Amino acid sequence: MAEFHVLGLFDDVESATRSVRELQHLGVSDRAITVMSAMPLPEAGPGPGWLRQRGAPFAILGALAGIGLGLVITAGLYLLYQINTGLQPLVPIPTSGITIFELMMLGTMATMFIGFLIVHRLPAFGRPTYDPRISEGKIGVLTSANDDLVAAIENALKTAGAADVNRLPVREHDTRTWNRLVAGLIMVAGTVGIVLLLFWYDYLTVPLPTNMADQLSTGAQQGPRLAAPAEAIPIQGPDLISGQPATLPLPATADSLQRGQVLFDIHCALCHGKGGKGDGPLSVYFSPPPLDLTSPAARTLSDQRIFVVVTQGFGLMPQLRENLAVDERWDVINYVRSLER
Amino acid sequence: MAIPDAEALPEDPELARQMEELRRQHLMLDARPLPELADKIMTPMTTHGRLFWFLLFLFGAGSLMLLAVWIYQMYWGLGIVGIGRPTMWEPYLVNYIYFIGIGNAGTFISAVLRALRFEWRAPISRAAEVMTVFAMATAGLFPLIHVGRTWKLYWLFPYPNERQIWPNYRSPLTWDVVAIVTYLTCSILFAWLGLLPDLATARDRYNTGWRHRLYAMAALGWRGTQHQWATHKLTLDVFTFAIIPVMFLMHTIVSWDFSMNLQAGWHSTVFGPYFVIGALFSGVAMVIIVMLAMRRFMGLEYFIRAEHLDAMGKFLLIMSFAWVYFIFNDYLAPWYGQEPVDKSLTHLLQNLWAAPLWYGMLFCNIVMPAALLVFKRLRTWPPTLLVAAVSVQIGMWIERFIIVPVMMGQNELPYSWGKYTLRLPETLITIGAFCLVGLLFLLFTRFFPIIPLWEVHEGQAMVGLKRVGRVILRTHPQPE
Numbered sequence: 001m002a003e004f005h006v007l008g009l010f011d012d013v014e015s016a017t018r019s020v021r022e023l024q025h026l027g028v029s030d031r032a033i034t035v036m037s038a039m040p041l042p043e044a045g046p047g048p049g050w051l052r053q054r055g056a057p058f059a060i061l062g063a064l065a066g067i068g069l070g071l072v073i074t075a076g077l078y079l080l081y082q083i084n085t086g087l088q089p090l091v092p093i094p095t096s097g098i099t100i101f102e103l104m105m106l107g108t109m110a111t112m113f114i115g116f117l118i119v120h121r122l123p124a125f126g127r128p129t130y131d132p133r134i135s136e137g138k139i140g141v142l143t144s145a146n147d148d149l150v151a152a153i154e155n156a157l158k159t160a161g162a163a164d165v166n167r168l169p170v171r172e173h174d175t176r177t178w179n180r181l182v183a184g185l186i187m188v189a190g191t192v193g194i195v196l197l198l199f200w201y202d203y204l205t206v207p208l209p210t211n212m213a214d215q216l217s218t219g220a221q222q223g224p225r226l227a228a229p230a231e232a233i234p235i236q237g238p239d240l241i242s243g244q245p246a247t248l249p250l251p252a253t254a255d256s257l258q259r260g261q262v263l264f265d266i267h268c269a270l271c272h273g274k275g276g277k278g279d280g281p282l283s284v285y286f287s288p289p290p291l292d293l294t295s296p297a298a299r300t301l302s303d304q305r306i307f308v309v310v311t312q313g314f315g316l317m318p319q320l321r322e323n324l325a326v327d328e329r330w331d332v333i334n335y336v337r338s339l340e341r
Numbered sequence: 342m343a344i345p346d347a348e349a350l351p352e353d354p355e356l357a358r359q360m361e362e363l364r365r366q367h368l369m370l371d372a373r374p375l376p377e378l379a380d381k382i383m384t385p386m387t388t389h390g391r392l393f394w395f396l397l398f399l400f401g402a403g404s405l406m407l408l409a410v411w412i413y414q415m416y417w418g419l420g421i422v423g424i425g426r427p428t429m430w431e432p433y434l435v436n437y438i439y440f441i442g443i444g445n446a447g448t449f450i451s452a453v454l455r456a457l458r459f460e461w462r463a464p465i466s467r468a469a470e471v472m473t474v475f476a477m478a479t480a481g482l483f484p485l486i487h488v489g490r491t492w493k494l495y496w497l498f499p500y501p502n503e504r505q506i507w508p509n510y511r512s513p514l515t516w517d518v519v520a521i522v523t524y525l526t527c528s529i530l531f532a533w534l535g536l537l538p539d540l541a542t543a544r545d546r547y548n549t550g551w552r553h554r555l556y557a558m559a560a561l562g563w564r565g566t567q568h569q570w571a572t573h574k575l576t577l578d579v580f581t582f583a584i585i586p587v588m589f590l591m592h593t594i595v596s597w598d599f600s601m602n603l604q605a606g607w608h609s610t611v612f613g614p615y616f617v618i619g620a621l622f623s624g625v626a627m628v629i630i631v632m633l634a635m636r637r638f639m640g641l642e643y644f645i646r647a648e649h650l651d652a653m654g655k656f657l658l659i660m661s662f663a664w665v666y667f668i669f670n671d672y673l674a675p676w677y678g679q680e681p682v683d684k685s686l687t688h689l690l691q692n693l694w695a696a697p698l699w700y701g702m703l704f705c706n707i708v709m710p711a712a713l714l715v716f717k718r719l720r721t722w723p724p725t726l727l728v729a730a731v732s733v734q735i736g737m738w739i740e741r742f743i744i745v746p747v748m749m750g751q752n753e754l755p756y757s758w759g760k761y762t763l764r765l766p767e768t769l770i771t772i773g774a775f776c777l778v779g780l781l782f783l784l785f786t787r788f789f790p791i792i793p794l795w796e797v798h799e800g801q802a803m804v805g806l807k808r809v810g811r812v813i814l815r816t817h818p819q820p821e
Contacts, residue, residue, distance in 0.1 A: 034568070035567045036567075037565050037570075038542065039799040039802060040567070040571070040573075040799065042567065073519075078510065095511050095513075095516070098519075098594065099519050102523045102587065103523065105527070105583050105584075106526060108579070109583050109584065110526065112580065112583075113534065115576075116534070116576045120569055124561070133545075136376045137375035177558070
């Protein structure tokens with residue numbers, strides 16, 4: 001039993017509506033009747049109950065997805081990469097709210113659009129059961145029926161005043177254009193990706209000056225820089241002002257040196273070496289290598305400077321404020337000074 | 342389909358005269374059959390006059406200039422533009438605000454007026470939506486130009502790296518990124534959704550050739566079934582109401598980039614609504630310019646009539662009043678407070694080198710619209726409307742210029758006050774950006790119907806006339 005589409009084209013809404021009613025009389029189910037037009041005609045269709053509007057679930061799903069994404073890129077990132085917020089909350093609610101709201105709206109609208117496509121199984125390429133005259137103002141009434149009903153349906157459409165009635169075979173869904181489109185998109189994306197990877201791994205290089213100092217014009221960055229006023233406080237805090245010790249140093253007694261040696265061997269020697277020559281077992285892994293503490297460069301450092309470096313770390317050197325108490329740091333400094341001699 | 346046009350004129354000559362007058366005035370009453378409407382809309386897509394090629398060349402050359410100057414700037418460094426302490430933000434940021442502002446009005450006209458069922462917006466809504474998309478895309482370009490070394494953009498993302506740069510992801514600038522992505526994506530989808538039925542019409546009109554393939558692909562297989570129309574309406578309704586807060590938030594977030602700073606002139610709570618109104622003000626003016634250009638150069642006089650010029654002119658005038666209200670608010674509180682830094686800023690704007698800018702802005706944004714738009718006769722005459730709209734564009738660009746480099750140069754530390762002067766590269770890039778928006782819009786009008794055919798058709802089919810005694814009145818259509 002073959003199945004057919006019957007498409008009747010009408011000039012006006014009244015006769016199209018009449019034909020729908022007659023088709024319903026014939027026993028054609030509402031779902032088998034499709035009214036097509038170039039403008040919305042809610043009154044011409046087979047009743048509002050037939051329209052399945054599934055908007056709300058899509059919108060809510062999209063909104064939830066958007067909120068989730070928003071939470072990830074706000075709270076998630078804040079917690080993952082914690083920075084010093086100066087006693088402010090790590091996850092600030094008002095500012096996170098802005099991002100989350102935006103993404104919620106994005107999720108809602110994008111999902112509504114995708115939902116619209118899914119409900120209608122779009123995109124549908126090829127030539128669906130359709131007549132181009134519909135976009136010239138004709139109203140199409142499309143019915144799918146088995147061949148025992150086809151003649152009766154055609155008759156009903158004609159009696160209702162159809163300008164034209166066509167019997168169309170049910171066609172397979174044309175997937176060729178769709179496949180081509182998807183394949184084309186994948187190919188384009190792949191090509192772009194490969195080209196970008198060539199740049200990424202330096203097979204192709206653009207000789208752009210990446211360092212600002214290499215550029216001819218640096219404008220506001222060009223010197224001479226003004227010296228800070230004498231009373232200004234450096235950003236590292238008052239412990240670097242000459243003549244003002246960070247904390248009170250310990251005298252370099254034999255006890256202090258002995259404690260310093262023990263602590264140095266534990267905390268410093270791994271990189272700086274037992275003798276402070278910068279040749280500890282781990283030193284080969286660093287570039288630049290650890291400082292040679294007996295070198296002239298190290299000798300010129302003030303005790304306070306060494307104290308700050310041990311406390312805060314410097315370059316690749318980690319801070320040791322949790323490993324060494326304040327007195328212990330001075331013991332280590334006394335010991336380092338004794339190495340220099 | 343019921344076409345009111347098919348009804349003959351009444352026999353009574355007085356009634357017939359009234360009816361003809363109504364049809365002359367109102368697009369929705371002057372109904373034409375669908376094929377004729379489609380002809381009127383789609384013929385300009387394929388007819389390229391001499392002017393088209395001239396504009397294409399002009400805008401194309403301008404866009405290439407933008408690209409060339411940008412590459413030049415990338416190579417030689419950001420030092421070639423006039424930035425320097427303390428004015429580290431220059432016209433790139435001015436253009437960024439300006440084009441986002443223009444992008445706001447498109448959605449306002451399309452979505453807000455749609456939600457309120459102002460039927461007159463139908464023929465200009467697509468032009469406004471499309472302008473939104475292109476203006477937003479151009480605005481999104483400016484942060485990329487502004488960062489200087491654009492290929493190091495990934496340094497802005499918070500990922501653990503060897504440079505110990507972990508950018509603060511709480512910054513207002515990240516709100517900007519999220520807002521632009523959201524607004525641009527949603528605007529594109531919104532415009533595309535409205536375009537679907539017209540793409541189907543274009544697909545059926547061009548039976549063969551690349552145009553047929555393009556439209557068949559872009560129309561996604563739209564057939565105009567009642568189920569499709571119903572869900573289309575639902576989806577458009579969701580977009581309409583969802584995109585309005587996004588639109589308001591977009592320019593508010595731009596204003597927060599400024600007002601979150603402790604900078605005189607910026608740190609103001611009124612900045613959010615002030616920016617939104619400013620955005621609508623300049624955007625409506627830009628829609629008017631586009632509308633007049635379409636009407637004049639694409640022969641769309643049938644669709645864009647005196648009623649549209651009148652309505653948009655009024656709209657612009659109202660926006661001008663609103664803008665005056667906000668700028669007075671923004672001016673009054675610092676003036677009353679007499680903080681030293683605010684005083685110095687007011688002095689700079691009113692008496693020193695920035696005075697021409699400030700008074701020019703007030704003239705362009707207040708005096709010109711008020712003088713040209715109050716009377717209906719002037720408002721509906723295209724040249725005056727154009728002059729008013731262009732004047733608002735100039736005024737609003739100056740307004741943003743005052744906010745960005747002028748105010749930035751006047752901070753709390755008098756020893757570092759600075760005066761920004763415009764240099765050639767940023768001037769060329771600014772001109773190029775206008776050309777880019779023009780080019781994109783021009784190309785769009787060649788490929789896609791710029792008047793929403795189905796909306797005009799639906800409006801015309803819905804509208805009705807009612808005879809009350811000796812008078813014919815139009816009934817207000819309320820499509821549910």
